Amino acid sequence: MTTIVSTRSPAGAPVGPLAEREAWRIVRHPIYLAMLVYFILLGGVQVAGGGLSGRETVREVLLVLGLLWFGPATFFAANLVASSARRSHAESQLAAAPTTAYARTLAACLGVLGPTAAAAAFAAIVWVVEHAGGSLDHAQGLGELAVIPLCTLGGGLLGVAVAEWMPWRGAPLIVLFALLAWVVAVMDRGELQWTAPWTMSRAYYKDALLSAGSPGWHAAYLLGLALLAGVAAVLRHPSHRRPVLAFGAMVLIATLVAGWVQVQ
Amino acid sequence: MAVPVQIKGVTKAFRRAVAVAGVDVTAGQGVTGLLGPNGAGKTTLLRMMATVLAPDSGRLRLLGHDPATASGRLAIRRHLGYLPQEPGFHRGMTVFDFIDYVAILKELTDRRVRHDEVRRVVELVGLAPVSGKRIGAVSGGMRRRVGLAQALLGDPEVVILDEPTAGLDPEVRLRFRELVSQIGEDRTVILSTHQTEDVAAVCQQVVVLHQGRSLFAGTPAALIEQAAGRVWLDVTRGVGAQLAWRNGAGQVRNVGDAPAGAQLTAPTLEDAYLLLVGDTEVRVA
Numbered sequence: 001m002t003t004i005v006s007t008r009s010p011a012g013a014p015v016g017p018l019a020e021r022e023a024w025r026i027v028r029h030p031i032y033l034a035m036l037v038y039f040i041l042l043g044g045v046q047v048a049g050g051g052l053s054g055r056e057t058v059r060e061v062l063l064v065l066g067l068l069w070f071g072p073a074t075f076f077a078a079n080l081v082a083s084s085a086r087r088s089h090a091e092s093q094l095a096a097a098p099t100t101a102y103a104r105t106l107a108a109c110l111g112v113l114g115p116t117a118a119a120a121a122f123a124a125i126v127w128v129v130e131h132a133g134g135s136l137d138h139a140q141g142l143g144e145l146a147v148i149p150l151c152t153l154g155g156g157l158l159g160v161a162v163a164e165w166m167p168w169r170g171a172p173l174i175v176l177f178a179l180l181a182w183v184v185a186v187m188d189r190g191e192l193q194w195t196a197p198w199t200m201s202r203a204y205y206k207d208a209l210l211s212a213g214s215p216g217w218h219a220a221y222l223l224g225l226a227l228l229a230g231v232a233a234v235l236r237h238p239s240h241r242r243p244v245l246a247f248g249a250m251v252l253i254a255t256l257v258a259g260w261v262q263v264q
Numbered sequence: 265m266a267v268p269v270q271i272k273g274v275t276k277a278f279r280r281a282v283a284v285a286g287v288d289v290t291a292g293q294g295v296t297g298l299l300g301p302n303g304a305g306k307t308t309l310l311r312m313m314a315t316v317l318a319p320d321s322g323r324l325r326l327l328g329h330d331p332a333t334a335s336g337r338l339a340i341r342r343h344l345g346y347l348p349q350e351p352g353f354h355r356g357m358t359v360f361d362f363i364d365y366v367a368i369l370k371e372l373t374d375r376r377v378r379h380d381e382v383r384r385v386v387e388l389v390g391l392a393p394v395s396g397k398r399i400g401a402v403s404g405g406m407r408r409r410v411g412l413a414q415a416l417l418g419d420p421e422v423v424i425l426d427e428p429t430a431g432l433d434p435e436v437r438l439r440f441r442e443l444v445s446q447i448g449e450d451r452t453v454i455l456s457t458h459q460t461e462d463v464a465a466v467c468q469q470v471v472v473l474h475q476g477r478s479l480f481a482g483t484p485a486a487l488i489e490q491a492a493g494r495v496w497l498d499v500t501r502g503v504g505a506q507l508a509w510r511n512g513a514g515q516v517r518n519v520g521d522a523p524a525g526a527q528l529t530a531p532t533l534e535d536a537y538l539l540l541v542g543d544t545e546v547r548v549a
Contacts (some may be wrong), residue, residue: 089352
């Protein structure tokens with residue numbers, strides 16, 4: 001196997017336009033549609049015969065989508081976009097362009113902000129459904145709803161990191177299963193529940209599983225995890241390794257602090 | 265002004281297999297053909313020129329820059345167009361979108377300027393009618409043109425084309441030939457091929473590579489000149505012939521060491537190439 005020459009030169013001017021392009025590629029990825037159909041059906045099954053009011057039904061379906069669809073779908077979409085050059089054997093063609101592999105990875109990470117913005121808008125819709133015209137039972141605050149865009153951000157950045165570090169078929173599935181195993185493993189263990197990345201929705205889990213402490217700090221913890229995934233992705237390339245590592249160390253400390261504070 | 269391509273004593277090995285073993289190439293404006301059988305080291309040499317592969321040793325300068333340094337690589341890449349032997353494409357993208365994507369990577373960041381440039385190269389290679397189609401839905405010949413179009417983005421000073429006509433039907437090949445000739449009017453084009461007709465048709469310079477070494481570097485006429493007196497026509501295969509075949513007129517064209525009194529005929533570039541490389545390797549190719 002031959003090694004493509006990597007460059008340590010600065011990210012350069014195209015990162016902004018490239019990130020915009022990658023955002024479009026991610027949000028338009030057909031995997032969203034495929035998974036959307038599945039989760040709409042899942043949401044429908046969940047509310048069927050539940051005796052919920054109209055608004056509660058809408059909220060329930062939206063929560064299923066917000067909590068289960070955005071993050072995993074973005075994970076796969078970002079992974080497929082970030083690995084597309086490798087999968088289509090276009091690497092050596094693109095490597096001869098002045099934009100470095102580091103800049104391309106950085107652009108893919110920034111491109112994840114596209115679906116994250118969409119997820120934030122979606123969370124705002126959930127908030128309106130829950131709060132407009134009187135709050136529903138178990139209505140969520142901003143800290144809880146922030147889980148939707150933050151898991152989208154984290155999912156996308158993790159997808160890019162997996163594309164960079166695990167360039168083989170099936171790797172995203174293995175990582176997703178590992179992630180799910182982590183969530184399942186800590187679900188019934190109150191003292192570790194806070195570590196899981198999407199357990200903060202009071203409306204979705206009702207009161208059964210909530211011992212994760214402050215929603216706001218949990219959101220900060222999730223943001224930290226997401227940024228760590230982004231740091232891991234760009235660390236694949238030799239450019240700017242020192243500042244990226246320094247930033248990663250700060251984020252790691254902040255993430256641990258947020259995780260600790262949330263359960264105090 | 266520096267000679268656009270200067271290569272001296274460049275080597276590259278993959279583990280124990282030596283792909284390029286001390287090659288010298290100098291190329292100025294116009295089309296320079298790299299001719300050689302499969303495995304001669306053409307693609308490895310071109311990948312080194314395209315800055316995607318680092319040589320093990322030797323001196324390589326493109327447009328006066330050294331690709332061994334990051335700043336040199338960047339400077340080269342800003343003036344380089346590269347079509348690899350097996351170009352990969354994001355098949356889900358349309359022709360226009362893919363070229364536009366590469367244009368961003370080539371630092372064409374202003375959307376309007378970029379789109380104008382994409383339209384220019386799309387027109388140039390004759391892809392306008394299919395620019396809105398997905399790459400996965402167009403023919404192999406069209407895909408080659410997509411590869412050529414992206415290589416021409418930004419009007420690069422050096423264009424490296426690795427077997428651009430491989431697998432194309434004759435008509436498309438001729439169109440490519442015309443295009444490459446046009447590009448070479450005011451730029452440096454390095455064209456790798458094992459089609460001697462392509463070299464004879466469009467190259468002002470030719471370098472013959474064989475087993476990682478350069479066997480010849482000069483004009484096609486000089487290469488043909490080397491075969492003078494070594495091609496003859498007869499009714500049967502000649503004793504000293506390395507290769508012989510019956511032509512359309514029913515005569516046997518012999519290439520090799522002509523016997524005394526043989527009916528000599530004017531050699532072609534193909535004859536000269538065959539004599540230089542040897543018939544065994546040519547059969548393998």
